[in-house]
Amino acid sequence: MAPSAPLPLRSRAAVAAGRAVAGASKVARLGTGSVVGGNVALRLDPGLLRRLTAGRRIVIVSGTNGKTTTTALLRAALATAGPVASNALGANMPPGIVAALGRAEPGAAAALEVDERWVPAVLEAVDSATLVLLNLSRDQLDRSHEVRKIAETWRAACAAPAVQRVIANADDPLVAWAAGDAAEVVWVGTGGWWTLDASGCPACGGRIVFDADGWACTACGFSRPEPSWALAPGHEVVVHGEERIELDLGLPGRANAANAAMVLAAADGYGIAPAHALPAMRTVQSVAGRYRTADIDGVSVRMLLAKNPAGWQEAIDMLAPPPRPVVAAINARIADGRDPSWLWDVPYERLAGRYVVATGERRHDLAVRLRYAQVDHGVAESLDGAVAMAAAEGDDDAVDLIANYTAFQDYLDQVGREP
Amino acid sequence: MTDRSSTVAVVVLFPDLLGTYGDGGNGLVLHRRLQWRGIASDLLEVPSGSPVPETAQLYLLGGGEDAPQTEAARELGTDGPLHRAVEAGAVVLAVCAGMQICGVSFPDNQGRPQEGLGLLDCVTVKTDEPRAVGELLVDADDRFGLPPLTGFENHGGRTRPGPSATTLGGVRAGVGNGDGTEGVLADHGDGRGKVLGTYLHGPALARNPALADVLLAWALGMAPADLAPLPEADAEADALRAVRLSAATRGNLDGVAHRTWRDRLTRRS
Numbered sequence: 218m219a220p221s222a223p224l225p226l227r228s229r230a231a232v233a234a235g236r237a238v239a240g241a242s243k244v245a246r247l248g249t250g251s252v253v254g255g256n257v258a259l260r261l262d263p264g265l266l267r268r269l270t271a272g273r274r275i276v277i278v279s280g281t282n283g284k285t286t287t288t289a290l291l292r293a294a295l296a297t298a299g300p301v302a303s304n305a306l307g308a309n310m311p312p313g314i315v316a317a318l319g320r321a322e323p324g325a326a327a328a329l330e331v332d333e334r335w336v337p338a339v340l341e342a343v344d345s346a347t348l349v350l351l352n353l354s355r356d357q358l359d360r361s362h363e364v365r366k367i368a369e370t371w372r373a374a375c376a377a378p379a380v381q382r383v384i385a386n387a388d389d390p391l392v393a394w395a396a397g398d399a400a401e402v403v404w405v406g407t408g409g410w411w412t413l414d415a416s417g418c419p420a421c422g423g424r425i426v427f428d429a430d431g432w433a434c435t436a437c438g439f440s441r442p443e444p445s446w447a448l449a450p451g452h453e454v455v456v457h458g459e460e461r462i463e464l465d466l467g468l469p470g471r472a473n474a475a476n477a478a479m480v481l482a483a484a485d486g487y488g489i490a491p492a493h494a495l496p497a498m499r500t501v502q503s504v505a506g507r508y509r510t511a512d513i514d515g516v517s518v519r520m521l522l523a524k525n526p527a528g529w530q531e532a533i534d535m536l537a538p539p540p541r542p543v544v545a546a547i548n549a550r551i552a553d554g555r556d557p558s559w560l561w562d563v564p565y566e567r568l569a570g571r572y573v574v575a576t577g578e579r580r581h582d583l584a585v586r587l588r589y590a591q592v593d594h595g596v597a598e599s600l601d602g603a604v605a606m607a608a609a610e611g612d613d614d615a616v617d618l619i620a621n622y623t624a625f626q627d628y629l630d631q632v633g634r635e636p
Numbered sequence: 637m638t639d640r641s642s643t644v645a646v647v648v649l650f651p652d653l654l655g656t657y658g659d660g661g662n663g664l665v666l667h668r669r670l671q672w673r674g675i676a677s678d679l680l681e682v683p684s685g686s687p688v689p690e691t692a693q694l695y696l697l698g699g700g701e702d703a704p705q706t707e708a709a710r711e712l713g714t715d716g717p718l719h720r721a722v723e724a725g726a727v728v729l730a731v732c733a734g735m736q737i738c739g740v741s742f743p744d745n746q747g748r749p750q751e752g753l754g755l756l757d758c759v760t761v762k763t764d765e766p767r768a769v770g771e772l773l774v775d776a777d778d779r780f781g782l783p784p785l786t787g788f789e790n791h792g793g794r795t796r797p798g799p800s801a802t803t804l805g806g807v808r809a810g811v812g813n814g815d816g817t818e819g820v821l822a823d824h825g826d827g828r829g830k831v832l833g834t835y836l837h838g839p840a841l842a843r844n845p846a847l848a849d850v851l852l853a854w855a856l857g858m859a860p861a862d863l864a865p866l867p868e869a870d871a872e873a874d875a876l877r878a879v880r881l882s883a884a885t886r887g888n889l890d891g892v893a894h895r896t897w898r899d900r901l902t903r904r905s
């Protein structure tokens with residue numbers, strides 16, 4: 218790989234200005250400051266993203282759910298072969314990416330989380346990249362939510378010459394459609410699990426049927442590509458139908474096992490063998506506060522993030538078995554989407570047998586949903602109150618918390634961002 | 637098919653095409669409110685491409701995007717199983733895109749009028765007005781005997797009720813049909829079933845259990861007051877309603893300015 222050329226003066230000035238603003242906004246307690254800094258840098262030099270990515274190994278991770286965690290696993294895997302830059306805290310639009318790369322040493326690889334709507338724009342600004350496409354499902358109903366349109370833009374973007382290789386989830390028909398025109402695709406079988414947004418065939422509008430072996434369109438024959446990497450029961454990854462690799466991750470749940478399988482396939486493409494990547498990936502135990510355990514008034518609270526129905530389905534899979542109580546928190550601010558009617562698409566019936574406390578600004582919406590799911594529940598106004606109420610129903614002073622985006626950020630502020 | 641003398645069948649039609657706004661929840665609410673009262677109920681989800689049963693008592697259509705909406709209308713046709721069910725007395729609740737396709741015509745994704753199912757006397761058109769997105773608060777028409785109705789709306793089209801239509805009520809906050817009214821009812825009073833369309837989602841029946849009971853009473857051929865009360869469930873819904881009613885009447889949603897149709901008519905911003 219060629220060493221990256223020195224940045225032109227204008228870009229260096231833009232990066233420096235971005236850093237100075239990022240520093241100032243940190244002092245002013247405006248959060249991590251990286252987005253503010255990146256915005257200033259982009260305004261000074263619109264070509265900055267191209268120059269900052271030139272000469273690096275770039276791996277772009279996108280999808281509705283699991284971007285941040287997958288990027289953290291990828292960063293760990295790539296770091297076994299050299300320095301890696303990453304927008305590790307989820308600042309996943311061009312300003313956040315520029316801020317992350319502006320700090321990176323020359324020649325460092327880049328593991329970049331990219332918002333699903335920004336994938337085409339970012340790909341236009343890079344010369345060469347591997348693309349990891351996780352999944353697509355409904356998110357934030359009151360925005361112009363059109364999952365299918367995103368799949369279309371991905372499909373066009375995947376065909377671009379800059380895309381060297383796509384690591385694609387073979388079990389998501391929308392992802393399979395999106396990756397279909399790419400020069401090289403490595404298919405990863407992750408297990409089918411969220412079908413609500415994929416029943417209409419992206420190729421012909423016909424009907425897609427799912428069964429234990431995969432999925433296929435009944436009208437045009439578009440069907441699940443045969444994966445070369447596949448997640449098997451027991452969180453093993455099977456490579457080319459032969460080699461079996463036990464994941465044994467530091468992160469819970471099926472969804473993270475699927476994310477890890479995608480990362481193993483991506484790292485393998487850069488010559489990093491699973492045996493090399495996995496020990497590093499296993500050291501990842503919390504990601505931007507997700508999966509960490511906080512102490513709230515003597516109760517051990519494990520913090521899970523879920524932003525949409527598919528994310529909730531994944532998070533429910535990660536819960537400790539009953540009778541461990543659950544605190545579920547819902548807000549409906551702009552970043553969450555103002556319409557929480559998606560609560561009715563979440564299979565809350567699966568919480569039956571647990572005691573659940575609804576909290577967050579839309580706790581009453583959730584309480585009504587839990588009532589119709591026939592889940593035993595209470596309602597509490599504050600996180601502290603919810604944790605105490607839930608813990609009183611358990612037997613070991615431990616609860617699992619699942620919160621949507623802004624509720625999760627509020628609670629992280631409350632318990633402290635660093636564990 | 638279920639024996640209609642003993643079991644009430646609730647059919648959620650085409651959740652794969654018309655399920656964008658959690659509207660499947662309306663089916664669950666009806667099903668549970670029957671069960672909780674000791675009335676046997678079947679909840680059936682019928683995806684597109686599958687045969688539509690003709691002998692259920694309640695049918696639900698939800699919201700959807702333009703292309704799936706057009707596909708749903710094409711499958712249901714102008715004289716299909718749903719029409720025969722309504723002829724036989726079945727009750728239909730059609731939300732958002734579901735209401736639009738039940739009308740005489742509705743716009744497709746190019747804005748061209750498409751023939752609707754003809755179950756409601758209304759026409760939906762595209763206008764140059766912005767998409768209606770936000771809390772919707774409706775004062776129900778007196779004939780329903782209902783408290784204010786709360787929901788969330790998210791639609792581009794505007795619905796013009798025809799001469800034979802009754803509306804669900806008047807809009808207090810939000811846009812609704814676009815002319816100050818909200819929803820469309822077909823009530824022929826001749827043994828045919830009633831068809832109610834509305835822009836309220838959230839889903840509507842979770843936020844407005846009294847409306848759920850009106851639909852159940854129509855389907856069971858009794859007065860809503862004769863249905864056993866469900867105090868525990870409805871106390872919880874009342875807590876939700878209090879918050880949503882106050883959010884809608886304050887004219888803001890947790891700090892975000894929200895203009896009502898009255899504001900627009902009087903050109904206030």
Ligand SMILES: [Zn+2]
Pocket residue numbers: 418419420421422423424434435436437438439
């Ligand atoms: Zn097809």
